[in-house]
Amino acid sequence: xxxxxxxxxxxxxxxxxxxxxxxxVLTTAAERCGFAxxxxxxxxxxxxxxxxxKMMPDDGLDRxxxxxxxxLGAVGYPGVPDHISLWGxxxxxxxxxxxxxxxxxxxxxxGIASPLRDKAPGDINFWVVRENSEGEYSQxxxxxxxxxxxxxxxxxxxxxxxxxxxxxxxxxxxRRLGRKHVTSATKSNGLYHSMPFWDERFAAIGxxxxxxxxxQYHVDILAARFVMSPERFDVVVGSNLFGDILSDLGPGITGxxxxxxSANLNPERRFPSMFEPVHGSAPDIAGxxxxxxxxxxxxxxxxxxxxxxxEPAALVMRALAIALTDPDIAKPPxxxxxxxxAGLAEAIRTILLG
Amino acid sequence: xxxxxxxxxxxxxxxxxxxxxxxxVLTTAAERCGFAxxxxxxxxxxxxxxxxxKMMPDDGLDRxxxxxxxxLGAVGYPGVPDHISLWGxxxxxxxxxxxxxxxxxxxxxxGIASPLRDKAPGDINFWVVRENSEGEYSQxxxxxxxxxxxxxxxxxxxxxxxxxxxxxxxxxxxRRLGRKHVTSATKSNGLYHSMPFWDERFAAIGxxxxxxxxxQYHVDILAARFVMSPERFDVVVGSNLFGDILSDLGPGITGxxxxxxSANLNPERRFPSMFEPVHGSAPDIAGxxxxxxxxxxxxxxxxxxxxxxxEPAALVMRALAIALTDPDIAKPPxxxxxxxxAGLAEAIRTILLG
Ligand SMILES: CC(C)[C@H](C(=O)O)[C@@H](O)C(=O)O
Ligand SMILES: CC(C)[C@H](C(=O)O)[C@@H](O)C(=O)O
Numbered sequence: 001x002x003x004x005x006x007x008x009x010x011x012x013x014x015x016x017x018x019x020x021x022x023x024x025v026l027t028t029a030a031e032r033c034g035f036a037x038x039x040x041x042x043x044x045x046x047x048x049x050x051x052x053x054k055m056m057p058d059d060g061l062d063r064x065x066x067x068x069x070x071x072l073g074a075v076g077y078p079g080v081p082d083h084i085s086l087w088g089x090x091x092x093x094x095x096x097x098x099x100x101x102x103x104x105x106x107x108x109x110x111g112i113a114s115p116l117r118d119k120a121p122g123d124i125n126f127w128v129v130r131e132n133s134e135g136e137y138s139q140x141x142x143x144x145x146x147x148x149x150x151x152x153x154x155x156x157x158x159x160x161x162x163x164x165x166x167x168x169x170x171x172x173x174x175r176r177l178g179r180k181h182v183t184s185a186t187k188s189n190g191l192y193h194s195m196p197f198w199d200e201r202f203a204a205i206g207x208x209x210x211x212x213x214x215x216q217y218h219v220d221i222l223a224a225r226f227v228m229s230p231e232r233f234d235v236v237v238g239s240n241l242f243g244d245i246l247s248d249l250g251p252g253i254t255g256x257x258x259x260x261x262s263a264n265l266n267p268e269r270r271f272p273s274m275f276e277p278v279h280g281s282a283p284d285i286a287g288x289x290x291x292x293x294x295x296x297x298x299x300x301x302x303x304x305x306x307x308x309x310x311e312p313a314a315l316v317m318r319a320l321a322i323a324l325t326d327p328d329i330a331k332p333p334x335x336x337x338x339x340x341x342a343g344l345a346e347a348i349r350t351i352l353l354g
Numbered sequence: 355x356x357x358x359x360x361x362x363x364x365x366x367x368x369x370x371x372x373x374x375x376x377x378x379v380l381t382t383a384a385e386r387c388g389f390a391x392x393x394x395x396x397x398x399x400x401x402x403x404x405x406x407x408k409m410m411p412d413d414g415l416d417r418x419x420x421x422x423x424x425x426l427g428a429v430g431y432p433g434v435p436d437h438i439s440l441w442g443x444x445x446x447x448x449x450x451x452x453x454x455x456x457x458x459x460x461x462x463x464x465g466i467a468s469p470l471r472d473k474a475p476g477d478i479n480f481w482v483v484r485e486n487s488e489g490e491y492s493q494x495x496x497x498x499x500x501x502x503x504x505x506x507x508x509x510x511x512x513x514x515x516x517x518x519x520x521x522x523x524x525x526x527x528x529r530r531l532g533r534k535h536v537t538s539a540t541k542s543n544g545l546y547h548s549m550p551f552w553d554e555r556f557a558a559i560g561x562x563x564x565x566x567x568x569x570q571y572h573v574d575i576l577a578a579r580f581v582m583s584p585e586r587f588d589v590v591v592g593s594n595l596f597g598d599i600l601s602d603l604g605p606g607i608t609g610x611x612x613x614x615x616s617a618n619l620n621p622e623r624r625f626p627s628m629f630e631p632v633h634g635s636a637p638d639i640a641g642x643x644x645x646x647x648x649x650x651x652x653x654x655x656x657x658x659x660x661x662x663x664x665e666p667a668a669l670v671m672r673a674l675a676i677a678l679t680d681p682d683i684a685k686p687p688x689x690x691x692x693x694x695x696a697g698l699a700e701a702i703r704t705i706l707l708g
Pocket of ligand 2: 076086090244278543544574
């Protein structure tokens with residue numbers, strides 16, 4: 001029997017609830033399709049930090065390296081400053097494993113109401129391709145001067161190699177999708193150096209794909225257009241920060257951030273890719289067993305797909321859709337119901353087995 | 355008779371159409387209230403740049419300095435790169451005149467449908483207070499290396515003085531508004547130096563205002579919450595870039611970006627403040643006389659208010675509301691009608707005179 005070895009990092013808060021729930025679902029889907037997924041657990045979290053002063057052990061990345069993929073819950077919890085926890089765990093994995101693509105579907109699922117008037121599934125269905133390894137997220141910079149005179153520098157670093165590869169990925173992806181239209185998020189009117197460069201590379205790479213239509217918007221108006229006319233998008237490519245903002249706003253227009261998945265991809269497959277929901281650790285509801293597991297499960301479906309297992313991935317997505325539209329299955333509070341994490345996951349498993 | 359002297363800069367594209375329309379309305383409102391507004395025109399634009407190589411003359415800022423306010427249309431047009439046009443005109447005015455506050459209402463107007471389900475005027479009614487003079491918008495940085503090895507640096511610069519003053523403005527404004535709740539836009543999980551500093555200052559300044567409630571969200575989830583629960587906001591304070599994005603997204607949820615105004619304020623009144631709509635020069639519809647003048651007119655109302663003329667400001671806002679809800683007044687295409695810029699402005703003038 002074929003076996004995959006997956007490193008699972010539940011992390012913090014509701015990550016510890018939705019990861020086990022999703023693992024049950026994925027395990028069932030694998031069994032149905034005649035292969036096995038072995039999850040190896042890494043209990044790295046803000047708790048680890050409080051106990052050891054580190055988010056993960058010094059050889060943490062090496063311990064992950066030989067797995068077929070990483071399955072992550074959420075990182076970050078009150079008590080540890082966010083820049084410490086994230087730069088101690090999530091962000092180093094993305095960077096060390098050259099997961100330079102963060103791929104995020106923005107798709108209205110059946111059974112979920114969009115906050116936008118008159119939108120049905122199909123009306124909102126596009127992808128955000130986010131640069132995931134450089135740009136605005138940087139530890140370069142610092143503070144100088146004291147008291148009233150203090151100034152703080154934050155350097156954004158864009159490389160041509162890093163910019164070109166994400167743009168090419170977006171164009172290739174649009175081709176594969178058969179929806180040959182790429183929209184670039186820019187802000188070249190305000191950000192004097194980085195974004196004119198981004199625009200230049202977008203235009204240059206675009207000429208390699210004459211069959212793909214392009215347009216570009218400054219990120220401010222682009223955010224407004226996500227709300228006003230989401231139908232017009234197919235593939236939206238953005239820098240690390242712009243992609244981050246747009247790929248939370250996207251799920252916002254599809255009703256709940258809790259169902260949105262993401263894939264941190266190393267397209268060359270030199271290193272494991274990582275799959276995690278877009279939502280965070282949600283301290284406000286952690287520990288109650290009511291977190292929506294769908295973002296984590298959908299991330300798992302993207303992981304199966306990445307592993308080459310398209311059939312169980314499709315089965316999981318089908319089961320999600322059935323569960324979401326079945327009025328007899330209790331939905332979690334973010335979807336207006338009074339269901340539990342475990343209850344919804346179990347219902348999805350039952351559908352998979354049925 | 356009291357007279358105000360206003361520098362008007364129509365700028366590019368539809369700026370050249372909506373500024374004259376708004377001036378007619380403002381002039382009428384002033385007459386009704388027994389004072390005069392003298393508009394002095396400065397024809398600085400991308401056209402100027404193409405002819406002279408400069409967006410404005412070398413002594414441009416000095417020519418504006420002695421006016422009571424600046425009334426700006428829009429800057430930027432195809433043919434001149436955006437970073438050239440904006441850093442040659444709009445951004446130097448904001449900086450030289452220490453207009454460090456960009457104040458932008460997010461308000462659903464009567465007669466305009468929100469793209470959000472079930473939202474009526476009153477449900478969406480808050481303010482974005484945007485830092486307007488430093489932060490991510492910077493000309494510090496550059497390109498180095500050639501070809502495949504090129505790297506581009508973009509420095510964001512946050513000063514304690516600049517950060518504290520915008521935060522204090524937001525808190526004072528919330529007090530004045532009588533809605534004592536300030537939300538901070540951050541991204542301290544990803545932006546390692548600037549945003550932890552921002553959070554620190556937000557917490558510190560917050561202690562000076564124990565009567566004002568505070569909360570903070572990372573800008574990604576905050577953008578999603580603008581869509582999912584706009585009712586919860588009163589005053590949202592953000593850096594230059596975050597404020598920019600949020601204050602376009604805000605008007606997006608109120609139906610059309612074309613009606614949103616902004617005030618670039620020098621609160622100390624050492625220099626003129628500047629009033630301009632949030633929308634841009636809209637090359638796609640420029641020259642057709644169909645641009646919506648409401649953002650420009652509302653910006654004018656904010657200008658009157660800033661000048662101390664609360665009564666005509668209120669009259670203009672009342673006339674806008676009447677015009678927008680009168681089915682016999684033709685609305686411009688962005689509001690789903692077939693009206694013209696001049697027609698709508700004339701209707702508003704007629705209401706003012708009535
Ligand atoms: C034109 C551009 C530089 C400007 C900005 O980003 O400040 C605009 O988007 C605005 O919001 O006033
Ligand atoms: C937690 C945070 C650092 C992260 C990011 O900004 O990349 C998250 O928002 C995401 O989108 O994956």
